[in-house]
Amino acid sequence: MNKLFGMLLLLCFGLSAMAYDWKGQWISTERSQSQTNEWLAYRKTFTLSDVPAALTARIAADSKYWMWINDSLVVFEGGLKRGPAPGATYFDEVEIAPWLKPGQNTVAVLVWHFGKSGFSHASTGRAGLLFDAQSPAFSLVSDASWRCTLYTAYENTSAPHPNFRLPESNIRFDAQKEIKDWHLSSFKGNLPQALVLARAEAYPFGKLVARPIPLWKDYGLRGYEAIRKSANGDTLFCRLPYNCHVTPYLHVEAEAGKTIGMLTDNYEGGSEKNVRGEYVTRAGEQTYESLGWMNGHEVIYIIPDGVVVKDVKYRETGYNADFAGSFSSDDPFLNELWKRSARTLYVTMRDTYMDCPDRERAQWWGDEVNELGEAFYALDPRGQKLALKGIYELMNWQREDGVIFSPVPSVNWGRELPLQMLASVGYYGFYTQYFYSGDSTFVPVIYDRLHRYLHEVWQPEANGLVTERSGDWNWGDWGEHVDMGVLTNCWYYLALKAELNFAAMLGKEDDVRMLTGMMNSFVSCFNTKYWNGLAYRSPGYKGETDDRAQAMAVVSGLAAADKYPALLQVFKKEYHASPYMEKYVLEALFRMGEADFALSRMKDRYSKMMGYKDYTTLFEGWGIGADGFGGGTINHAWSGGPLTILSQLLCGIEPTSPGFKTFKIAPRMGSVGNASAKVSTHHGLIEVTITRKGKAMTIHAVVPPGTKAEIHFPNGKRFHVTAGSHLLKGLAF
Structure with missing residues (x-):
């Protein structure tokens, strides 16, 4: 019964059920009070007659660890911030056989216990280490035979301390209290015997879930x-x-x-x-x-x-993923903007996607939706695993009332931002993760919880639209003139669009019929209620026309092409979106066929930010200090929407079936003369180079093995190509 319960929990975490007989125990030292910012040193010396061909160590800690084997640093900062689900802990899997030798061996582990929760970490309240390495010939597990001591050279600084959102503390090390060479095999001292705290998967450490992302790149x-x-x-x-x-x-x-x-x-x-x-x-x-x-x-x-x-x-x-994607053009501004977007993406990736790596280090899902889209165009496929981890965490922390909230994992936050949550479960969030990666394994795991959120927490209006909800923080974007009624219904429609695709994938015919009916009526109801002949506006909304709202109407498909001329005039006049929502404005313009103005607006909006030559990352707002938003960090990857736009829409690389098994190249060059891009997929590298001379356009495309591409020229001419290198010619307009 216990094994069955464990398997069900693993499935809830989104992992394949795996029976593992844990022998290791959580260990600490009797001197530990599990205080905030506590450090512990562990050692184990053992003898091997023969080194096993392979030996995987499963290692967990509350909260982080560093490991040496026979004087070599094997893991630099192991462990993930805790919380794959409430009451659960991540563990690492590390292959240690290459560091072992015949004769005497030494394993040393330094553990940093955060001792407090934050916006991305749920503390157990206990400092501990779990180590479990088993093979047919040899096992090494944490138990009372290990040695452990408090490492009192690590101390707290005086104030100021990090703000309450961070589980990490300042680190002060007093070298006068150093335990010299404690981690080396030559150490002659003797640490106290370890204290066994609990068996594996017992309270307070809970269910153990394998780390779903790579160990850090050092x-x-x-x-x-x-x-x-x-x-x-x-x-x-x-x-x-x-x-x-x-x-x-x-x-x-x-x-x-x-x-x-x-x-x-x-x-x-x-x-x-x-x-x-x-x-x-x-x-x-x-x-x-x-x-x-x-x-x-x-x-x-x-x-x-x-x-x-x-x-x-x-x-x-x-994060251990390479910048395998790229973009370049004959416009230096666009090249630098793509580069800074990629750098900002990378600096906001670690245990979770972060809004920023300084103030909060928190997994806000409005940010993550933009970030996960950027990852497909900037990084190799290992980068895709971080969003998948975030999807499981978001749904595993769903509240009893059906509400989902972020950031998670967290125990000092539980407030819902309704529009961010709709974005997360919708077309740009969960569906993009599936369609671009080709990995649908998470869909059956999270579907019922997603359905509950969209149809129990959210309620329909009599006219077929959805009732606006304030949730715990009714936030649509930084800045002014936010039309929440239009935005709410656009995001909800995009969430239904994702759910409809998932329901069809899972064979849920009743849901497909229900969702199809909802969406068919939604389009006409939306335009009846919000379109005034010049723009989309909510009845009773008194602010200036919201450029964000118009963009979401376009990208959601709720705005038909006959409205594009009027909407273009709105985009030429209204500039209210923060960098977070500007991504959707730019996408809307490209999809409306207005690449020239999209690029002009992109440069206009980002010119001030790009004018800070000493910075390599993008800001939370359009400027810093008084010109910023929400605290104004200088590294906020929600601002990196141009990365996606330039690779996906200017160079035109988009999947047409899951995981880029088939894809199209449909460039929308605007004022750009020459451009190239690379996109790393599970099948290999897509490479595109586009050159224009007068009316002539040349597209050089490299199509990965086992895939097919459709090449679109602006004049409507199309080519269907298979794997290999192709040089194609057509007209630029």
């Missing part, structure tokens, strides 16, 4: 691009090549008891305090790396008197 220690000193020489400003996740490293000679501060130029990004580090010196020459990642364009070291700096470096880590 780029290694590197030197900074440039280093400058403050006028008095007490501060080093160390330039990074771009905005990224880093852990600062230093090599100094010092007197004992000197405190070195470490932070980035993004320390107060988004108007809130983020994370920083401190290092207290021992006497003599020493090195140190502050293990909690921070991000920015510069790392700042504050150096007191009595400290001589011999070297400073940084380690970049990040």
Whole structure:
């Protein structure tokens, strides 16, 4: 019965049922009070006569861990922020056989217990480690034979501390309390015996769910691009090549008891305090790396008197996917905008998609919908796994009343933003994830919960549209002149569109009939209620005409082509959308056949942001400070919509069947003369180069093995091609 219950839970988490007989136990030390920002050091020494050909270690921690085997750093920051579902914990799978040897072996693990929840982490309240590696010939599992101690050299800094949204704390390390070489096989000390806390999958750690995304990519220690000193020489400003996740490293000679501060130029990004580090010196020459990642364009070291700096470096880590996609054109502005969009996407990926890597590190789904779309055009297919993880988490945290909310995993937030939730489950969210990846495995797992949200939480009006709901935060976008009535019905229609496709896929014929009927009446009812002859406006809405609302009417398909001329005039006059919703305005213009104006508007809207030459990422608002929105971070990937637009619509690369098994190339070049793009799929790399000379257009397309493409020229001519390299000629208009 217990095994069956476990299998059902695994299915609820969206994972295949896998029977695993856990032998390891959660262990800690009796001195641990599981306080906030507590660090523990674990060791296990054992003897092997023969090294197994393969040995997978399953490792879980509350909250993060670093692992050495026989003096080699095998995992740099393992573990995921906790919460695949309420009461559950992720575990890593690490192949450790390559680091083992005949004779005596040593495994050492450093655990960082956050000790508090945040907008992306649900704490168990207990600091612990679980290690389980089993093979037919040898097993290594965590139990009372391991050694464990509190590592009291890790301390809390004084105030200010990171804001309440972050589960991470500042890290202070006092080298005078260092346990020298504790993680090395040469260590001669003796740590206390470990304390067994609980069996695997017992309270409070809960069900164990395999990590669904790769371990982080470790780029290694590197030197900074440039280093400058403050006028008095007490501060080093160390330039990074771009905005990224880093852990600062230093090599100094010092007197004992000197405190070195470490932070980035993004320390107060988004108007809130983020994370920083401190290092207290021992006497003599020493090195140190502050293990909690921070991000920015510069790392700042504050150096007191009595400290001589011999070297400073940084380690970049990040989501393990490559920038396999690309875009280039004869327009440098567009090239740089695509590049900054891709950098912003990457810096907002880690345990979850984030709104930003500083103020919150939280999985807001309005942001994630834009981000997951960008990932298909910027990254290799490993990047697709992060959105899939987010889908399961979003639906597993559904409230008892049927409401879904974000950010999750979270225990200090549970408020619904209705329009973000409609976006998440709808055509640009869940359906895009399925159609672009070709992976439908999540659909039967989440369908019933999605259906409940759309048809029990949301209620129809008598006229066939949907009743506007305020939820817990009735938010449509930053900025002014937000027409919530039109936006609500557009997002709901797109959610029905996704559900209809899922219902057909699952053979739910009753749902298909019901949804088809709803959507057929929805179109006429929508236009009757909201179209006034010049634009879409809600009855009673008093603000200026909302450009966002017009865009959503177009991209949802609720606005027919006969309305495009009037809508174009609205787009030429109204500029209210934040960068989050501007993506849909630009898409609407391209799909209306207005590529020239779309590019003109894109440049107009992004020119101020792009004018900040020292930044490699895009902002939450159109500017920073007083010109920003919602706190104004400088790294918000919801602003990266142009990345998708330029690859998908300007170069015209879109799937026509799931996973790009078939796709089209239908360029809409506007004022651009030449452009090229690459898109990485599970089948291989799609490559497109488009060249115009006068009325002539040449398209060079590389079609991956096992796929087919349809090439569209602007004059209507089409070619059907199979795998291989193709050079095709037609007319540009």
